[in-house]
Amino acid sequence: MYCTSGTTVQGAFDPLDRIADVCDKHKLWMHVDACWGGSVLFSKKHKHLMKGIDRANSVAWNPHKMLVAGLQCSAFLLKDTTNLLKQCHSASATYLFQQDKFYDVNLDIGDKSVQCSRKVDCLKLWLMWKAVGSMGLAERVDKAFIHASTAMFLVAKFHYHTCICLCGQPEFVNVCFWFIPLSLRGKEGTEDYQEKLAKVAPIIKERMMKQGTMMVGYQPLGNKVNFFRVIVLSPLLSQKDMDFFLNEIERLGKDL
Structure with a gap:
């Protein structure tokens, strides 16, 4: 069964413990997409969102996203102990992975991946972890x-005089909204x-982009037409940056 922890668009977290109960009952593999x-x-404050992750059979995680590790830094974690x-992936190439080495050949992780000679992503995470520690990452x-809370407050505040509307209350750090220009206000029907x-x-x-002031993504989703999606995760962001961001959206769209 496929579960998500922090969806890409609106940041929703599936109830992992309850899903794990279903998987245990029906003997299903439980995979958690926790990349984001x-x-x-x-x-310590927010880890409850991942309650039940320890019961998953496999987990995908990208430290290059929320922790801002250098691109690319990805991990695929398995509870499985049977190789x-x-x-699934071994080519058993004897010229690459000789079996008569002086150490445990199970440590040759290259023969357990599709790419075989994939770059050592974990080194980026290890170096960053050593530099700032667990407290720094927290x-x-x-x-x-x-x-994200500040951004939501500002968007809600702007709504009263510029009609920037949230697409819903996010659970995570994804803030999604429309900018509704003057020409469209009051014409929703x-x-x-x-x-x-x-x-x-x-x-x-x-x-x-042409004026070189910002670069912020937009996208549609289901019946929601193109909206802006902002992920406010950089530790360098300030209140001033977010004020500028919303003011700039208004400036660039006020004549539409």
């Missing part, structure tokens, strides 16, 4: 949550409203 949200485990990855996670709103974000994105 797995790093909350460093935070499952080797059974601080990065906690700051990201604070920045009109036939072509969604079509016109969908064109707003791409135009603002084009303007910000």
Whole structure:
């Protein structure tokens, strides 16, 4: 069964403990996509979002996302102790992985991956961890949550005079919103409203890139037309940065 911890768009966390109960009952493999949200485990305040992760059979995690490790830094963790990855991927190339070495050949992890000679991603994480420690990584996670709360507050505040609207209350550090220009305000029920709103974000994105002021992504999702998606995770962000961001969105889109 596939579970997510911190979805890419709105940052939702699946109830892992309850899902694990179902998997145990029906003897299902439980995989958790924690690429984005797995790093909350460093935070004492927010690690409850990952409750039940210890019951998963496999977990995917990207320290290059929330912890801001150097790209690329990814991990695939297995509870399995029967060399499952080797059974799946091993080419048993004797010229690469000789079996008569002086150490335990099970330590040759290259023969357990599709790429074989993949770069040593874990070194980036290890060096960063040694540099800032567990407390430093926890601080990065906690700051990201604070920045997200600030961003949500500012978007809600802007809503009253510039009509920047949240797409929903995020559980994580993803803040999604539309900018609704003056020409569309109060016209939500009109036939072509969604079509016109969908064109707003791409135009603002084009303007910000051509003027060189920002580069912020947008996307649609289901029945939600193009909206801006901001992930406020950098430990270098400040209140001033977020004020500038929303003011710039308004400036670039006020004439649409």
